[in-house]
Amino acid sequence: MLLAFERRQAAAILEAYAPPRAESDGDVPAGKYDDDAKSSGERKVRLLVPRPGEVDYVGTVLKMMAASTAQARLGIHLGLAIATFAPLWLCGRFRTMAGLPMEERTPIISRLLKHKNFLVRELMLLLKIGVSLGLIGTPSVRARTQFAAARETREKKLRSLPVVSSAEASSSSATAQEVA
Amino acid sequence: MAREHLVDEADYVIIGTGAGGATAARVLTEAGLEVLMLEEGPHLAAKDRPRELVDAMATSFRDFGTFTTAGTRPFPLLQGRMVGGSTAINSGIIWRMPEDVRLDWTKRFGLGELVEEKALDRIFTQIEEELSVSDTPAEIYGGNVEKMAEACKIMGLPGKPMRRNMKGCEGSAECLQGCAKERRQSMDVSYIPRSLAKGGRLHALARVDEVLIEGGRAVGVRGSLLHRDTRKVRGTFHVRARRGVIVSAGVIHTPVILRRSGLAGLVGDRFQAHPGTAVVGRFGEPVGMGFGATQGYEVPMRDKGLKLESLSLPPEMLATRLPGAGVEWQERLAEMDHYAQWCAIVRMKAHGKVRPSFGGGISVKFVPLQDDLDRAQYAAALLCKMMFAAGATEVYPGISGRPEVLNSVDEVKLIEEGKMRQGDFHFMASHLFGTACASSDPKTGAVDANLESHDVRGLYVMDASVFPTNLGVNPQHSIMAVVFHASEKLANAANSVAA
Ligand SMILES: Cc1cc2nc3c(=O)[nH]c(=O)nc-3n(C[C@H](O)[C@H](O)[C@H](O)COP(=O)(O)OP(=O)(O)OC[C@H]3O[C@@H](n4cnc5c(N)ncnc54)[C@H](O)[C@@H]3O)c2cc1C
Ligand code: SF4
Numbered sequence: 001m002l003l004a005f006e007r008r009q010a011a012a013i014l015e016a017y018a019p020p021r022a023e024s025d026g027d028v029p030a031g032k033y034d035d036d037a038k039s040s041g042e043r044k045v046r047l048l049v050p051r052p053g054e055v056d057y058v059g060t061v062l063k064m065m066a067a068s069t070a071q072a073r074l075g076i077h078l079g080l081a082i083a084t085f086a087p088l089w090l091c092g093r094f095r096t097m098a099g100l101p102m103e104e105r106t107p108i109i110s111r112l113l114k115h116k117n118f119l120v121r122e123l124m125l126l127l128k129i130g131v132s133l134g135l136i137g138t139p140s141v142r143a144r145t146q147f148a149a150a151r152e153t154r155e156k157k158l159r160s161l162p163v164v165s166s167a168e169a170s171s172s173s174a175t176a177q178e179v180a
Numbered sequence: 181m182a183r184e185h186l187v188d189e190a191d192y193v194i195i196g197t198g199a200g201g202a203t204a205a206r207v208l209t210e211a212g213l214e215v216l217m218l219e220e221g222p223h224l225a226a227k228d229r230p231r232e233l234v235d236a237m238a239t240s241f242r243d244f245g246t247f248t249t250a251g252t253r254p255f256p257l258l259q260g261r262m263v264g265g266s267t268a269i270n271s272g273i274i275w276r277m278p279e280d281v282r283l284d285w286t287k288r289f290g291l292g293e294l295v296e297e298k299a300l301d302r303i304f305t306q307i308e309e310e311l312s313v314s315d316t317p318a319e320i321y322g323g324n325v326e327k328m329a330e331a332c333k334i335m336g337l338p339g340k341p342m343r344r345n346m347k348g349c350e351g352s353a354e355c356l357q358g359c360a361k362e363r364r365q366s367m368d369v370s371y372i373p374r375s376l377a378k379g380g381r382l383h384a385l386a387r388v389d390e391v392l393i394e395g396g397r398a399v400g401v402r403g404s405l406l407h408r409d410t411r412k413v414r415g416t417f418h419v420r421a422r423r424g425v426i427v428s429a430g431v432i433h434t435p436v437i438l439r440r441s442g443l444a445g446l447v448g449d450r451f452q453a454h455p456g457t458a459v460v461g462r463f464g465e466p467v468g469m470g471f472g473a474t475q476g477y478e479v480p481m482r483d484k485g486l487k488l489e490s491l492s493l494p495p496e497m498l499a500t501r502l503p504g505a506g507v508e509w510q511e512r513l514a515e516m517d518h519y520a521q522w523c524a525i526v527r528m529k530a531h532g533k534v535r536p537s538f539g540g541g542i543s544v545k546f547v548p549l550q551d552d553l554d555r556a557q558y559a560a561a562l563l564c565k566m567m568f569a570a571g572a573t574e575v576y577p578g579i580s581g582r583p584e585v586l587n588s589v590d591e592v593k594l595i596e597e598g599k600m601r602q603g604d605f606h607f608m609a610s611h612l613f614g615t616a617c618a619s620s621d622p623k624t625g626a627v628d629a630n631l632e633s634h635d636v637r638g639l640y641v642m643d644a645s646v647f648p649t650n651l652g653v654n655p656q657h658s659i660m661a662v663v664f665h666a667s668e669k670l671a672n673a674a675n676s677v678a679a
Binding site for chain 2: 018135
């Protein structure tokens with residue numbers, strides 16, 4: 001569903017929304033936090049930033065495309081094309097996104113997300129949906145966001161709540177399964 | 181490989197198994213009639229529904245949630261596509277039909293019999309008992325709801341816990357992916373198993389392409405059997421309907437099926453919606469959106485045609501709502517447990533049209549009026565103020581052309597000032613209405629007060645398409661009650677003929 005050229009560009013573009021930590025940087029996200037991370041905020045960022053190859057962005061976008069409308073698929077192709085050639089039309093440089101180092105790709109993505117043209121902005125947001133699904137949908141990354149921590153803590157408190165008996169709860173599923 | 185061809189028959193063939201179709205099946209089977217449900221989406225037990233959001237959306241959302249209105253400023257129209265329809269992905273919020281709507285339908289559309297007060301009261305009560313409707317208990321509010329309740333208290337807004345159809349909700353905030361423990365009483369775990377247990381039958385992955393009409397009467401349907409994973413056509417079917425065909429394919433697909441079957445006139449007209457806009461607030465302390473009822477608290481503002489709701493998102497979707505890219509975004513992502521999100525649904529006055537388009541596609545033309553946008557703008561600004569009142573340190577209004585991030589309540593004026601256009605909002609609509617409206621007068625409706633087509637005998641529409649107006653409140657309960665009542669009358673008529 002993506003040509004080889006598009007696939008290569010897609011990998012470079014999607015990854016640039018949330019740059020992975022460079023191998024040489026250890027825990028540090030590319031482009032910032034050169035000093036030792038002191039604040040807890042910085043430590044959290046370090047924790048969250050994906051490792052190179054940890055997230056399969058292209059695979060996620062392909063899954064998304066397979067289930068989407070033809071119009072949305074076209075939007076993804078168009079969004080990728082706009083971003084691929086953004087170094088040229090936005091910055092006047094004879095490069096594609098895949099030809100730029102990460103620290104130059106990310107600022108271009110930021111500019112595209114705020115672009116004054118509705119179509120450009122919305123298509124970049126469509127790609128950001130794919131990136132978010134890929135990034136936070138990766139269990140190892142999601143675990144590092146602590147998003148579920150509140151649930152785990154609060155679930156313990158719930159023990160005192162009235163809950164339907166397991167027999168009652170499972171009976172409807174049994175009926176549905178039997179018939180299916 | 182030879183293609184499968186399925187032939188079947190029943191008294192009533194029901195197309196679609198959402199709020200409308202499942203309720204019709206529940207009533208007709210219990211009246212002893214033979215019912216066959218045909219559903220385009222898969223039949224999934226709660227335990228078999230994928231938990232990862234990307235897979236869950238691919239499985240149970242129509243088109244991964246990417247189906248949009250037509251035009252240069254499109255916005256998504258969300259629909260479920262599995263046994264249970266949109267109820268299988270919704271939040272289970274329950275509202276009875278407001279009295280002003282009931283009176284309006286009676287007066288303007290001659291639907292007094294369909295929405296007769298005593299009958300509706302009885303049916304609402306019965307459905308509420310059958311689906312265990314109750315107020316969201318404080319124990320499962322979660323931080324997102326608690327923050328909203330706090331804002332309402334500080335600002336003197338009439339907030340209240342939502343009523344939902346759930347049995348012992350545990351607050352996993354995952355209604356969108358399907359309730360793994362079957363706490364939410366969506367149609368796939370309530371009325372459909374109940375109908376199947378009483379002799380109803382169901383073919384899933386069976387998409388109806390056309391209603392067959394002979395001599396001015398609906399006599400059956402034909403359609404395509406779909407492959408579960410690829411959704412490609414693997415066969416065909418033909419089902420004869422001895423007594424009638426009930427179309428319950430939802431507001432977008434019902435008019436398309438009807439038009440492809442040769443009906444015209446008002447079919448597809450009067451499309452209406454409650455598009456929504458959402459605001460995210462970041463707090464200094466953890467909020468814990470990952471725990472609590474997916475939606476648990478609301479501020480009804482009927483006089484303004486607005487309703488504010490708490491809306492917890494899966495983390496993947498929340499991530500999309502956080503501004504920026506690169507380190508700016510990652511810094512926000514690093515505090516995923518520090519956000520609250522609330523939305524405003526707008527009872528829009530605009531009317532649109534749904535039509536089949538080339539190559540099997542569907543076009544939905546809908547352009548909000550300036551008054552609709554003004555109210556959305558008012559609601560977005562109010563939500564921003566509420567976020568700051570609850571203690572947010574940053575607020576993301578989600579409106580293009582205005583600041584992405586507000587840092588203080590004084591900056592909310594940047595949202596309040598000036599006129600906004602449609603493209604400024606990131607609307608989404610999941611409450612859809614109209615397109616095969618009921619009216620006792622064929623000049624203003626496609627179906628009559630019994631929900632039978634004015635043009636074709638034995639052809640009924642039983643879903644949100646029959647609503648001649650939108651409601652201003654969450655629609656599932658009203659859809660079920662209206663369909664319940666019409667199905668009771670249909671069953672009585674069928675049984676008295678048989679007797
Ligand atoms: C994400 C989301 C959250 C919501 N939250 C709430 C809420 O909390 N409370 C509330 O009151 N309402 C809510 N709603 C709205 C509510 O769920 C819908 O209004 C209601 O389910 C509509 O009922 P329906 O019968 O008209 O259509 P649906 O429930 O959408 O059912 C239509 C069914 O028909 C099937 N179908 C379509 N075409 C064909 C075909 N050709 N052949 C066979 N089958 C077909 C579809 O796959 C689908 O299963 C929500 C909706 C969404 C999408
Ligand atoms: S919040 Fe969780 S437990 Fe409650 S109904 Fe929704 S999915 Fe089920």
